[in-house]
Amino acid sequence: MFYQKTVKYFLIFSFLSFLLFSISLKAEISVDNEWARVTPSGAGSVYMKIINTGNSDDKLISASSDEAGMVMIHRSIREGNISKMIHIHDGITIPSNSSVDLKPGDYHLMLMNLDKNLSLGDKISVVLNFEKNDSLEIIPVAKLRPPKMHTHK
Ligand SMILES: [Cu+2]
Numbered sequence: 745m746f747y748q749k750t751v752k753y754f755l756i757f758s759f760l761s762f763l764l765f766s767i768s769l770k771a772e773i774s775v776d777n778e779w780a781r782v783t784p785s786g787a788g789s790v791y792m793k794i795i796n797t798g799n800s801d802d803k804l805i806s807a808s809s810d811e812a813g814m815v816m817i818h819r820s821i822r823e824g825n826i827s828k829m830i831h832i833h834d835g836i837t838i839p840s841n842s843s844v845d846l847k848p849g850d851y852h853l854m855l856m857n858l859d860k861n862l863s864l865g866d867k868i869s870v871v872l873n874f875e876k877n878d879s880l881e882i883i884p885v886a887k888l889r890p891p892k893m894h895t896h897k
Pocket residue numbers: 789818819829852853854
């Protein structure tokens with residue numbers, strides 16, 4: 745009897761702690777217009793707009809996907825006539841009350857060793873990890889071209 749009560753209180757306490765923990769977590773980062781590019785090789789690129797509505801800067805530090813061996817943060821740069829991709833090791837800063845576009849010819853996520861080649865319309869689950877904010881799951885759809893931007897109020 746005493747044992748049952750203890751278990752009961754413990755469960756209630758755990759649940760309340762979880763609620764408090766959830767409330768204290770930051771959710772000031774959102775993602776819009778996420779999409780993935782179809783590539784003939786075993787890699788794919790993911791683009792999106794990352795919006796920070798908080799009053800402090802945050803940083804996208806890493807990303808992962810169950811469907812890819814590895815997800816890297818890349819940036820395409822031009823050197824003369826050559827376009828090449830560099831691996832961004834220190835993340836992408838998302839300034840407070842601002843946004844950063846991951847777009848072709850610029851920042852993107854590179855899905856390495858995809859389980860299968862992407863086909864048009866495929867959905868891929870990708871988890872974004874931030875320095876301060878909660879991790880965020882996005883599900884970009886494989887497309888040829890970027891989606892039209894939504895309008896925001
Ligand atoms: Cu890349």
